Amino acid sequence: MPMPPYPLHCYRKGCGQLAIYKIAARWSDGVTSELKTYALSCEACLPEWFRLSRQKQAACRLTTAETLEPPGIYRMERGQRDKKLERLSEREAELPAIEVST
Numbered sequence: 001m002p003m004p005p006y007p008l009h010c011y012r013k014g015c016g017q018l019a020i021y022k023i024a025a026r027w028s029d030g031v032t033s034e035l036k037t038y039a040l041s042c043e044a045c046l047p048e049w050f051r052l053s054r055q056k057q058a059a060c061r062l063t064t065a066e067t068l069e070p071p072g073i074y075r076m077e078r079g080q081r082d083k084k085l086e087r088l089s090e091r092e093a094e095l096p097a098i099e100v101s102t
């Protein structure tokens with residue numbers, strides 16, 4: 001899905017800042033794949049959303065055919081399709097490591 005052409009805001013209630021990051025994970029059922037969006041975030045809320053998204057991903061139940069990668073941080077670009085979003089691996093590395101038990 002292309003991003004809508006209007007500004008999007010941080011998912012955190014009461015934040016009100018424009019979202020500049022998208023936290024999303026690559027999901028696949030072995031046939032199709034898509035980016036599953038966990039949150040849109042401003043700069044300030046990013047560490048919290050990233051942590052929550054990783055927790056949600058770890059708790060997600062999958063069928064044997066499904067795969068769901070740990071959520072990553074993408075730069076939001078209006079009008080840009082998900083597949084072309086730039087992944088910000090450096091921002092992910094800066095954030096505190098998350099202990100995930102499976």
Ligand SMILES: [Zn+2]
Binds near residue numbers: 010015017041045
């Ligand atoms: Zn925010």
